Amino acid sequence: MRFDLHIHSNHSNDSSLAIDDILKQAVKKGLDGITICDHNTVEGSLLGIRRSRELNLPLLVLPGMEITTTEGHLIVLGVRENIPSKLSFLETIRLTRQRGGVAIAAHPFKRVGAGYDAKYADAIETFNSRCIFGENTKAKKMAQESGKPEVGGSDSHILSTIGLGFTNIDAESNEESVLSAIREGRTRSSGQIIPLSAIFTQVVRGLFRRIYRI
Template sequence: MIFDLHIHSCHSHDCNLSVDDILQHAVRTGLDGIAITDHNTVAGSLLAISRAKELNLPLIVLSGVEVSTSKGHLLVLGINENIPPGLSPEETIEIAKEKGGVVIPSHPFKMTGIGNVDRLDVDAIETFNSSCIFGENAKAKKMARSLGKGEVGGSDSHLLETIGFGVTEINSEPDEFSILNALRDGKTRSSGKITPNDIMFLRVIMGIRRRSQAFGRELHRIHSNLFL
């Protein structure tokens, strides 16, 4: 089965994709499954699970989140509750595993990654991220193999066009329990293609615009509280 395990929706501060659009595009792309992994919230993934069932889509949707730890980002799959951001990687992993989650460092060698994980109890490592263009994927793959960890791929998509650019081939039965265990057991393979520069540029612009809009709304709220 082929999954894109790293997709963002409008529940992330830097993305405006609707959950329905993501689901339908994933089906058109031919994916067997996805995980929506928004920044610090499982809301998008839980909505996706519900909507996929309502729309009767031939798509497996895993719950997930990309948690911002004090050192960088961690994907956690298979949980239905948020994990507080800003904790140490060790604390985040402990909470994630208490909730039954699968822990995967996302793009570990990007600026927002956590770097070397040899002392962390992670289940697998994201060794292909389609937004990594400076050799970070090769370093992540080398680390995963040296540590004997399973390899995961994801698009890190913030745009419909890039969904499926990074994927994980999972050797398991088509149910959530089996898939999560296959991720833990390393029954996976990562692959994909790098996002073209023009699409990367568009993603940056859209992210800046969305953050600017959020900042404007916050300023308006503060002004209203102070002067109205």
């Protein structure tokens, strides 16, 4: 099964993507599942789960969010209530596990990543389509040296990049099976780097959103 485990919706302050548009694009791209992991909120993913069922789409949507910790970003899967931001990386991992979730170190070698603390997470994002300066290579090396499962995602903020980064998961099409497969390392990360044109599009849209808010 192919999952894009890192997509942002308009529930994040840096994306304008509507939930329904994300779901339809994911199906169009041939994905079996996704996670809408907005910054510090599960609301987008919960709406995605509901809308996928209402639209009767062949798409498994996992609950999750991308949490800002004091050391860097952490993707949390399998939780349906918000975990507070600005806690330590290790405390956020502890709370995630306490609630039955899976903690994934997002883009560990980007400026907002956790760096070598990523090895304490349940899995490491070793392919992120927006990592264009060798960060993925460093993340993969660390995951292999620490024996951590590897996942991939697009980190999409615009429709055209959904599915560029993905995780192949050896699991059945249900949440429990997928989360177990990630914990056990029955995964493989892959994909392609975001085109420069898409980076430009995202930057321009981000500027317009900031201007509009002002």
